Structures are given as structure tokens and as C-alpha cells.
Amino acid sequence: MNKEFKLDYQSPIGVIEIIGSEECIQSIMFVDRDISMEHQPYVPKVLRDCYNQLDEYFKGERQIFTFPYEQKGTLFQQTVWAELTKIPFAETASYRNIACSLQNEKAIRAVGNANGKNKLSIIIPCHRIIGSNGSLTGYAGGLWRKEWLLNHERKMR
Known part of the structure; x- marks a missing residue:
């Protein structure tokens, strides 16, 4: 160990x-x-x-992280987390967008569940996930932090 x-x-x-x-x-x-x-x-x-x-x-000086990381999870969770890293900096996507990118539009709820199990905040950018209607959705760190992070990235862009 x-x-x-x-x-x-x-x-x-x-x-x-x-x-x-x-x-x-x-x-x-x-x-x-x-x-x-x-x-x-x-x-x-x-x-x-x-x-x-x-x-x-x-400080607004970095958009890409280069240190090694690992996160344990099911194959499906790993696939969802990999998709989250493809969301461009300062942009957003929905659970539906991620499910569709996995060719499984019915997996919206499962995508949300995997997103909620992400333990690598900011690096695997679950804060970039919003509702299909554009609203802010749950975030383990609190919605106010999610809003702050999204605004921070937009200012940096």
C-alpha cells in the first residue's frame, strides 16, 4: 500500500x-x-x-495541468471522467452532451452519478457541467464555487 x-x-x-x-x-x-x-x-x-x-x-496563469493523477472507479466512470477533460477551458457541457458523446443518450442519470463521484476537482472539470437548460446544477463544492470557477475561467480566456 x-x-x-x-x-x-x-x-x-x-x-x-x-x-x-x-x-x-x-x-x-x-x-x-x-x-x-x-x-x-x-x-x-x-x-x-x-x-x-x-x-x-x-492567479489566471494556467489552463492545463501537467502533474500525474489517478482516480479509481468503474470503467463507465473512467470513461465519463475522460470525457469531462475534453470540455474546452471556460466552456460548458450538459450531462446529455456527455451521454451523447458516449453514444448512450439514455445514460444521462448515470453520467450525472459518475460526475458526482469525481474526486479530482478542477483537474477533471466537473464544474463545467451545467443543466441542459443552461442552469447551474449540483456541485460537490457548492454552486457558488461552481459559478465562481466558471466566471474565473471566462475572464482568463
């Missing part, structure tokens, strides 16, 4: 907890708590890279 490391990033919209191993990032999630002041004597390079790239994203 790989050792797990954690690092908090203070974003403009709250604390983001980064979890990973020596090799890759496994979770990037907003947490409703203050930044952890717990000192870790060692933080792997991949976590420091993730931290720095998130900082560049929030």
Missing part, C-alpha cells in the same frame, strides 16, 4: 485538500475547514507540483 500524503491549498474560494502518493495525485477536493497547519516533514514533489499549478490556475 502506498503511503498517503496530504497538503492544503488556500484558494480564493476555500481550502482545497490535495491527497496523493509519491507518484500521483488521487484527490483534490474543497473542504469546509480552515487550512491545516499540521507540519509534514516531507511532501512529495507531485503534491508540491499540484499545489503550484492550482496556485497558477487561481
Whole structure:
């Protein structure tokens, strides 16, 4: 079993907890708590890279992330998450759009379920998913964060 490391990033919209191993990032999630002041004597390079790239994203200097990551899930979830990464920066798509791109228009609810299980916020851009009618839909980090992220990306474009 790989050792797990954690690092908090203070974003403009709250604390983001980064979890990973020596090799890759496994979770990037907003947490409703203050930044952890717990000192870790060692933080792997991949976590420091993730931290720095998130900082560049929030400063408006980065649109693409280059650190290694992995996310465990079913084959269907992996396929949905791969489709999410194809949504262009500062643009949006709906669950229906993703289901159609998977050639399974009836899978809208399953796409929504997979989207909700995404543990790599921002990197796998589930915040770019909106309702078919253009409305903001659920987001684990809260709709206000989703709106902020979409506006942030539009300003950066």
C-alpha cells in the first residue's frame, strides 16, 4: 500500500485538500475547514507540483495541468471522467452532451452519478457541467464555487 500524503491549498474560494502518493495525485477536493497547519516533514514533489499549478490556475496563469493523477472507479466512470477533460477551458457541457458523446443518450442519470463521484476537482472539470437548460446544477463544492470557477475561467480566456 502506498503511503498517503496530504497538503492544503488556500484558494480564493476555500481550502482545497490535495491527497496523493509519491507518484500521483488521487484527490483534490474543497473542504469546509480552515487550512491545516499540521507540519509534514516531507511532501512529495507531485503534491508540491499540484499545489503550484492550482496556485497558477487561481492567479489566471494556467489552463492545463501537467502533474500525474489517478482516480479509481468503474470503467463507465473512467470513461465519463475522460470525457469531462475534453470540455474546452471556460466552456460548458450538459450531462446529455456527455451521454451523447458516449453514444448512450439514455445514460444521462448515470453520467450525472459518475460526475458526482469525481474526486479530482478542477483537474477533471466537473464544474463545467451545467443543466441542459443552461442552469447551474449540483456541485460537490457548492454552486457558488461552481459559478465562481466558471466566471474565473471566462475572464482568463
